Amino acid sequence: MIRYPFLLVFTLCLIAFVSPFAFALERTIGPSGEPVPRFVSLKADEVNVRRGPGRNHKIMWVFKKLGMPVKVVSEYEDWREIEDHAGARGWIYYGLLSRRRTAVTVDPDALGLTYISLYETSSKTKEPKAKLGKGVIVHILKCTGSWCHIAVNKKLKGWLLQPHVWGLFEQEPVNDQ
Numbered sequence: 489m490i491r492y493p494f495l496l497v498f499t500l501c502l503i504a505f506v507s508p509f510a511f512a513l514e515r516t517i518g519p520s521g522e523p524v525p526r527f528v529s530l531k532a533d534e535v536n537v538r539r540g541p542g543r544n545h546k547i548m549w550v551f552k553k554l555g556m557p558v559k560v561v562s563e564y565e566d567w568r569e570i571e572d573h574a575g576a577r578g579w580i581y582y583g584l585l586s587r588r589r590t591a592v593t594v595d596p597d598a599l600g601l602t603y604i605s606l607y608e609t610s611s612k613t614k615e616p617k618a619k620l621g622k623g624v625i626v627h628i629l630k631c632t633g634s635w636c637h638i639a640v641n642k643k644l645k646g647w648l649l650q651p652h653v654w655g656l657f658e659q660e661p662v663n664d665q
Contacts, residue, residue, distance in 0.1 A: 518563040520582070527655050528568075530556045531586040537578035541567030548578050555625050557590045557655030573654040589628040589664050591638070591655030593620050599652065606646040610635035617646050626653065631662040 518524040533554040538545040541564040551572075558570040558580070567579050573592050593604045604624075605616035610632065618640070620626075626638040631650055638653075639645045650656060 518560075519565070520563055522560075522563075524563060525559050525561050527557055527559050527589065527657070528570075528585045529588050529590040529655075530554060530558065531584050535580055535584045537570070537576075537580055539578065541565065541569070541579045545579065549576075553625060555588070555590045555627070557592055557625070558585070560585070589655070589662055591626050591628055591636070591653035593622055593624040593626065593648075593653055594651075595622040596652075597622075604648060604652045606638075606640070606644075606648050608646060610637070610647040618644060620648070628655070628662050628664055630664065631656060631660060633659040633661050636662070 515523045515525060530551055530553065533552060535551040536547045537549050537551060539548055556572070558572055560568045561571050561577065562569040563582075564579075566582050568582050568585060569577060569579050570585075571577050573594075596603050603619035603621060605612075606618040606620055608614060608617050620640070624640060626636075626640055626648075628636055628638055629645070630637040634650055635647050636650050636653060636656070637645070637647050650659070656662065
């Protein structure tokens with residue numbers, strides 16, 4: 489016998505309300521006033537990635553791709569710890585990062601595909617207007633949470649499925665137009 493039916497109903501309602509948010513991304517505000525984690529892109533075509541925050545730390549590797557998306561995972565003074573699409577981590581000086589949103593196409597083989605399809609509209613009703621391979625850097629114009637309107641270059645724009653790129657949180661809407 490249930491002694492406190494009101495408490496049971498309240499608990500079930502609370503679970504029903506909280507459940508959709510249980511897997512929401514946990515983001516905090518970093519010392520810069522920006523959310524952490526967040527996605528940014530490289531502002532220069534050559535960016536040193538260091539072992540720690542500061543010029544006195546060893547350079548581990550150099551990015552040579554302007555616009556490459558990276559995820560800021562922590563902050564220390566003027567330095568940002570980043571993670572790239574391969575999961576490698578290091579530190580970059582904040583002035584070499586841009587708020588401009590970009591993404592990189594994922595490996596089609598990992599999705600069971602031959603290529604990443606770029607469509608004229610946010611629908612698969614027509615044949616793709618272009619076929620993209622792994623590692624193509626794209627500029628994000630808009631994302632609905634399932635589709636992204638992107639620009640590969642000044643002439644080639646279209647829509648692709650959001651899970652086909654790295655540089656966004658799952659179902660993240662973006663409106664950079």
